[in-house]
Amino acid sequence: MGNAMETPNKSQEKIHQLKFAELAPEVWEVLGTIERSGWVKRGVKNPETVRDHTESLLQLACTLEGLSEDEKDGLLEMLEIHDWPEAIHGDEIARAEDPEERKKQKALKFENEHKALEIICSGLGETGPIILDLWMRFEKLEDSAAQFARQLDKFQAVQKALEYEKTQGLPIFKEFYDGDVGKITHPVLVRGMGKLMEEWLELKK
Numbered sequence: 001m002g003n004a005m006e007t008p009n010k011s012q013e014k015i016h017q018l019k020f021a022e023l024a025p026e027v028w029e030v031l032g033t034i035e036r037s038g039w040v041k042r043g044v045k046n047p048e049t050v051r052d053h054t055e056s057l058l059q060l061a062c063t064l065e066g067l068s069e070d071e072k073d074g075l076l077e078m079l080e081i082h083d084w085p086e087a088i089h090g091d092e093i094a095r096a097e098d099p100e101e102r103k104k105q106k107a108l109k110f111e112n113e114h115k116a117l118e119i120i121c122s123g124l125g126e127t128g129p130i131i132l133d134l135w136m137r138f139e140k141l142e143d144s145a146a147q148f149a150r151q152l153d154k155f156q157a158v159q160k161a162l163e164y165e166k167t168q169g170l171p172i173f174k175e176f177y178d179g180d181v182g183k184i185t186h187p188v189l190v191r192g193m194g195k196l197m198e199e200w201l202e203l204k205k
Contacts, residue, residue: 018058020081020131023124030087037091038157042172044164050083050091057156066188070144078138078149081131084120085113110139154180155189162196166203173200 021028032051039047048056057079067075083091089112117135121128137146161176177197184193 018080019077020127023127024084024120027084027087027120031083034086034091037093039160039164041093042170044170044172045168047164048160050086053156053160054080054083056160057152060156060159061152064188067148068144071148073143073145074134074137075145075149078134078146079152081134082138082149082153084131084135085116088116088119089113148186151184151186151189155184155192158184158193158196162200162203165200 018028028051031054032049034050035047036050036053058076061075061079086092092109092112114135117132121132124131137143138149141147141150158173158176158180162173164170165173173196177193177200181193184190
């Protein structure tokens with residue numbers, strides 16, 4: 001797989017031209033102020049913001065090899081806007097241990113985020129429905145691109161957990177790896193997970 005799963009360097013930062021951010025610059029600005037709640041909960045210092053997360057996903061997606069044309073169709077666009085509702089609703093996580101209660105929390109989260117995105121998109125003219133459709137594709141896992149986008153979203157969190165364990169000494173990688181390894185099934189990302197595990201094992205020696 002070569003360097004496909006490595007963190008992009010500075011020369012790669014502009015590899016993806018944002019398609020929608022200039023239409024709603026205030027959304028992009030707010031996302032840069034919202035720290036990802038999963039990292040805050042685990043005591044990460046200076047955690048990535050929602051915008052950092054989105055940029056990392058886009059950079060990562062642009063370096064991947066081995067995706068089909070169907071998996072690439074709308075992938076970058078979905079990744080760019082998938083967390084836009086958090087500019088209004090915040091970065092909420094379904095935390096309940098009970099499966100039924102967790103299901104209810106996820107349903108409420110979806111409803112709240114859908115309403116938030118409708119507010120954002122109401123001022124974007126003809127592009128608003130396009131962004132709403134992209135978000136629904138991602139949320140409903142309607143096609144292979146959406147399914148890959150969701151798996152890549154999970155992979156990036158595992159990758160980031162390893163980075164924080166390396167740089168801050170927080171024992172969080174295994175928690176994220178164990179939580180998502182069974183949900184990440186695409187061959188490209190399975191290989192990436194294997195590489196992350198190898199790095200972690202080296203770290204623990």
